[in-house]
Amino acid sequence: MIKTNLNINDLDKNLLRDLDSYIESLEDPKGSLINVLHRAQMLFGYLPHNLQLYVSRKLDLNAAKVNGVVTFYSFFTEKKTGKYVVSVCMGTACYVKGSEKVLEKCLTLLDVEKNEITKDGLFSVKDVRCIGACGLAPVLSVGEKVYGHVSADMVEDILNKFRGDENDS
Numbered sequence: 001m002i003k004t005n006l007n008i009n010d011l012d013k014n015l016l017r018d019l020d021s022y023i024e025s026l027e028d029p030k031g032s033l034i035n036v037l038h039r040a041q042m043l044f045g046y047l048p049h050n051l052q053l054y055v056s057r058k059l060d061l062n063a064a065k066v067n068g069v070v071t072f073y074s075f076f077t078e079k080k081t082g083k084y085v086v087s088v089c090m091g092t093a094c095y096v097k098g099s100e101k102v103l104e105k106c107l108t109l110l111d112v113e114k115n116e117i118t119k120d121g122l123f124s125v126k127d128v129r130c131i132g133a134c135g136l137a138p139v140l141s142v143g144e145k146v147y148g149h150v151s152a153d154m155v156e157d158i159l160n161k162f163r164g165d166e167n168d169s
């Protein structure tokens with residue numbers, strides 16, 4: 001539940017300007033809540049409560065409704081994340097095929113708890129509900145990239161790819 005005494009003045013003004021111009025470019029801003037939240041998360045990296053409140057005022061929507069949408073969809077996050085978000089599916093199909101072991105391996109290798117950011121800021125790990133790729137169970141995604149039939153033994157190589165990308169850049 002969002003408190004309404006949050007301070008929206010703490011939000012980065014330049015990013016808010018970008019978000020405002022996106023909202024103004026929409027034909028039906030009020031009916032485009034999910035798109036607006038996507039843009040907000042892209043700009044800010046996550047959706048803290050004061051940003052959700054800002055969006056609700058801007059679109060003239062109830063703050064509880066906005067928060068309901070943010071918490072319903074697993075691709076939205078209310079917490080600051082690492083540069084790469086590792087999502088391990090815990091839906092039934094993935095769970096019965098061992099996704100818990102995959103999740104544990106991610107947490108052990110990165111030495112973090114769930115939803116915590118690694119010390120280098122590169123990764124955070126979360127569990128998610130079914131992402132609709134049950135035929136590939138167990139499924140893990142890193143950012144937009146989805147990996148299917150993942151076993152705990154494959155996790156290190158997958159994470160190293162992203163570390164490698166980092167060293168290349």
Ligand code: FES
Nearest residue numbers: 089091094130133
């Ligand atoms: S249960 Fe994991 S993708 Fe559906």
